[in-house]
Every structure is written in structure tokens, then in C-alpha cells.
Amino acid sequence: MTATPGARPVRRYDPQRADRIVDAALDVIAEHGVPNTTHRLIAAAADVPLGSLTYHFTTLEELRARAFTRHAERMAAAYEAHFRTVRSADDVVEAVTDLVHGDAGADPHDWAIAYELYLAALRDPALRTVTGSWMRRSRRVLERFVDPTTARGVDALVEGLVMHKILSTDPVSREQTREIVARAVRPATPPGTGV
Amino acid sequence: MTATPGARPVRRYDPQRADRIVDAALDVIAEHGVPNTTHRLIAAAADVPLGSLTYHFTTLEELRARAFTRHAERMAAAYEAHFRTVRSADDVVEAVTDLVHGDAGADPHDWAIAYELYLAALRDPALRTVTGSWMRRSRRVLERFVDPTTARGVDALVEGLVMHKILSTDPVSREQTREIVARAVRPATPPGTGV
């Protein structure tokens, strides 16, 4: 009977601990923001002792980077999955509208982390590669349905709409969003077409 | 001979000091980000002693809020000024393109502060009023030329385009931006018009 006292089960052997710590770090970033993301808060969130963090990750900066990388990976995967059922350019409008209004698997929690990442990447070139590959992936998805320039525009539009949605006091209706998106998706005036 | 030593001119009587501190705070936020914006850094940037900050601003949080408020005010004013010469909806496309590509008085420095503000506002409702009134002002400017829904879309688009422009490794060309903006500005398919 080695596990007698009600104190602690002596949590030894925890192979996925590093993973759990990374997820906990994401939770803390989402809830408290990068400035308040400390070793101690993360440790509490992951329910591991403080020393465990410095054991698995040499520095806090490294841990943050891993967390952001994982989040970007997940977001990109969700993005791709969301567009897997889309067939025509018309469906794109609806799919993008879903995206903005949180009906595609990404909630405010996720977007908060995303914006924390953006801001961090503004000053850390290493993180720039993370945001870069994420943006490239999402653009590539859109390019299956629309031309590259339109893809860029729609991608940026989503970013802006979500940000405004989160910050705005008077929110945009789904109807409005659909109309805005439709305008962006509609192909450019093709030089020789029409007349 | 009271001002003998070459050490310091005994900088007494500095009526605009509070103002200067706020501007210094903005510089520090832009360069180092909110997490690293400390009393000591700001004091050094403003070339005032540390104690001067706590004298003029009871708390660091208050100083940050004042700085953000001033910045939002300036950005909104610049926005309005930039559109003062615009006459038709066609000019809007060019004006917005200028905005995105930094030819309208707002440089990466300014945008960095803006995004710091956005993120801070995400967690501080008090700052939400600052971002809210800023967004409202910019939208109202656009509404002089386009319908409200379009204004919302363009406003969000600018946000997203600038962010992508700052973070992206392969930048968007001015040409591309103009095309994207043009698509957003073009009025929606009017349901009952034309016939």
C-alpha cells in the first residue's frame, strides 16, 4: 500500500504530460493573455508542479511557441475540414459566413488565441513562420474555388470581420455578413466579359 | 550660482510633462508591446524620473488607457482627414487602397499600437468603448459614400488587409489590393433595381 494518504497519488509516470502542458498553456493564453501567461499559472492549469515545466521546456518562450504552433495547426486543419464539403463558389459564401459566425468549430476562445499569436508574431520573426504557413494553407483552400486575388481578399476579410465581431458593441447580423462576403467572392470584372 | 554642475539643468516647471509621458508610452507600446511596457521604460523614453509617472498617473493601467485613447483619437482624425478630399464612390477605392498601403499617414508603428489596443480591449471592457467609438467614426466616414453594410465590410476588410500585409511573408501588391477593395465597394446586387 504505497498510495495510502489522501494527499496525492504520487502522480508518477505521465507520458503525455508535455502535451497536456501545451494545451494548458493555450487555455491560459486564451483566458489571461500572453502578458499574464506565467509558468505558475500554466502549471496550475495543467495540475502539475512548477518544476515540471522547466523540465519539459527549457524556456517559457519555447513553450509559448509550441502552443501557438499547435493552435495554428489545429485552426488550419479545421479550416480545411470545413471546406471539404464545399463544391461550388456559391457554397463558399455560406461556408465563409459560417466561419465568421463561429459555426465552423472556432469559438471566441480560439480566435482570442489567434490574435494573441498575431501580435506576438509582429515582434517575433520565428512566429512569423507559423502565421505564414497558416495563412498560406487557408488561402490554398479558398483557391480551389476562386482566383488567387479573391482568395487573398476573402482571407483578409474573414480576419477583419471576426475581429470586428468580437470587439464591436453592435454586432453584425448573419444576413449582413453573407452580403459582405458575397461581394468579396464575386469574381472581379473580367476585362473582356459581359459586353 | 544655483545651476552650476553639468549634471542636470534641474528641469523644473514642465507643464506639458503629462502629455509627453503619454506620447512616450505610445512609443514604448509600439516598440516593445504591452507586456514590456513598464514604468521604467516609459520614464526613460520620456526622459523623466520614475517618480514622475506615479505622480501624474495613479496607476500604469490608467496611463495605458490614456495612451490608447489618444491614439484612437488621432487615428480616427487621420481617417476622417484622409477622406475629406474624396468625392465619388470611385475615389473611395483609391483612398482605401492608400490607407492599406500606408500612404495615408498611418505607418506600421501606428498599426502596431492599434493591434495592441484591440487585444487589450478584448479583455478590458473599458477599452472596448475606445475601440467602439473609433470603429463607429470610421464607418460613418465611409457611409458618406456607400451604404451601411458596404461600409462595415470595407472597414473590416481594411483591418484584415493591413494585418495580413504586416504579417505576410509575400506581400500583396498595390494592384491586387485595389482590385480586392473595388470588389468590396461595388454595391450589392440590388434586388429590385434596374427593371
Added chain:
DNA sequence: CAGTCATGTGTACGAGCGTACGCATACCGG
């Protein structure tokens, strides 16, 4: 089944932080 060593844990330390506060200074109303 015994020894090794990767893994897990608690504590301590130096640095930098926000803020408080006592003293110095010069402007200003009388």
C-alpha cells in the same frame, strides 16, 4: 532482480516589477 538513469518534485534565488513616500524646489497669493 539489481543498478541506472530518465523522469518527477519542491524549494530557493536573483532580477525586475508597480507603487509608496519623504524630501527638495520654485511658483504664487497675501
Added chain:
DNA sequence: CCGGTATGCGTACGCTCGTACACATGACTG
């Protein structure tokens, strides 16, 4: 001309942070 007081200044305090490190433990190899 002189005191009162708003303003300017330097320093110190308590706290939290990231990180280091000595010790404990149990899974795995041979």
C-alpha cells in the same frame, strides 16, 4: 517679501516572475 503648496525627484519595499538545482522515485535493461 514670505510662507504655503503644487510639483518634481530619488530611493526603498514587498511581490512575483523565470529559472536553477538538489533530491526522490520507479520503469527498464541486462
